Amino acid sequence: MAQAITPFPFVSVSGTPYERGRQYGAGLRDRVVASARLYGKTLDELGYDSVGKTRLIKRFATQIEGFGAHYLEEMRGVADGSGVAFEDIVMINARTEVIAQARREKDAGIAEVPDPDDGCTGAVIMPERxxxxxxxxxxxxxxxxxxxxxxxVLRVRRDDGPDFLTFVEAGGLARCGLNAAGVAITANYLESERDFTQTGVPLSLIRRKVLEQEHFALAMRAVATTPKTCSNNMMLSTVQGFAIDFECAPDEAFPVYPSDGLIVHANHWTSPVALAKLRDTGIPSVPESFYRDWRVRKLLSEAGGKLGPDDLKAALFDTFGTPYSVCRPPRPGSGGNLSATVSMVIMEPANGTMEVAPLPALNRSFTRYSLTEDPVTLAAF
Incomplete structure (x- = not known):
């Protein structure tokens, strides 16, 4: 049975990158502290002392600075506003890459993806559907x-580009979201044998770069051409009526186009070109991916020729194969953590709105966040 769960807190910031970060950190101090503790604990468990931790994270800060120095300024603001160490804010923004590198160092160079129960199922309904x-x-x-x-949920009002709205882990600069130019992005886990063979820009900063773009072509360029440390799937859409999915290896991106007015993607490679060129090494971690995207596409196809936000919600609430389902209740993960569908996010770029439900397997109440309005609690779905 669904239960009442606290909505994700919201903060709206403006000003220079540093000022925005400071407002963010001060406004959501408790959550930033908790987020830093969550990932810092992993480095502690791997045996890193403060000197080793600083050395490890500085490498990624240098990479971020080369991609955009203003990102580090914003992170310094978050650190100062929240009272959390700057290196911990960098850690939050590069947690996939930092933890993987830490494990490589402690395991004598053997690459290992952290917490392999990172799932995610994403979808776009095109205008014609x-x-x-x-x-x-x-x-x-x-x-x-x-x-x-x-x-x-973070709203950033910018003087140097479009405002944007993002759902993100506290202390992070972006995860999924949309901007005032009508560009939207979601992302989900992929894995290949090319992962961690080069150093690239942390995935979260690439997503942030997308949300800073006025033009969709430049958003696609940020995803398709930026070097990465590990694989990832990034789904992009524009209010103008186009969407594309990029299955990204560290050094190459493979486009997947809409079919029957839909894009649906889980956590396995689907591009024939990608499958001919690399090896999908993530299946042991997410074997249910094969039916998750099939289920969402099936449910959307059966819902009719014309679909609305409620149809997408219904598909993403699917419990087939639970607890290894599209909507995952909390269960023990293979890394010893408790794994779950943490959130369901439904975006309508034309309206500049994002509806978000925390722990949707336990809770069907959404909050609507907006580029222009205050958050609104919606009736349970």
């Missing part, structure tokens, strides 16, 4: 259940 004629973009984010207590 939308009941309103406007594109709909959504996702379930599967990760550590405790992130329901560390995630937030």
């Amino acid at each position: 939308s009941v309103t004629g406007a594109l709909i973009h959504g996702q379930n984010w599967d990760w550590r259940a405790e992130c329901a207590e560390t995630a937030i």
Whole structure:
């Protein structure tokens, strides 16, 4: 039975990158502290002392600075506003890459993906399939259940580009979201044998770069051409009526186009070109991925020729194969953590809105966040 769960807190910031970060950190101090503790604990468990931790994270700070120095300024603001160490804020923004590198060092160079129960199922309904004629973009984010207590929604008002709205772990600069230019992005886990063979820009900063773009072509360039440390799937859409999915290896991106007015993607490679060139090494971690995207596509196809946000919600609430389902209840993960669908996010770029439900397997209440309005609690779905 669904239960009442606290909505994700919201903060709206403006000003210079440093000022925005300071407002963010001060406004959500408790969640930033909890987020830093969550990932810092992993380095502690791997045996890193303060000197080793600083050395490890500095490497990624240098990479981020080369991609955009203003990102580090914003992180310094978050650190100062929250009272959390700057290196811990960098850690939050590069947690996949930092933890993987830490494990490589401690395991004599053997690469290992941290916490392999990172799922996610994403979908886009194209305008020709939308009941309103406007594109709909959504996702379930599967990760550590405790992130329901560390995630937030951030609105950034910018003087140097479009305002944007992002659902993100506290202390992070972006995860999924949309901007005032009508660009939206979600992302989900992929794995290949090319992972961790080069150093690239942390995935979260690439997503942030997308949300800073006025033009969709530049958003696609940020995803398709930025070097990465590990594989990832990034789904992009524009209010103008186009969407594309990029299955990204560290050094190459493979486009996947809409089919029957839909894009649906889980956590296995689907591009024939990608499958001919690399090896999908993530299946042992997410074997249910094969039916998760099939289930979402099936449910959307059966819902009719024209679809609305509620149809996407219904598909993402699917419990087939539970607890290894599209909507995942909390269960023990293979890394010893408690794994769950942490959030369901439904975006309508034409309206500049994002509806988010925490722990949707336990809770069907959404909060609507907006580029222009205050958050609104919606009736349970």
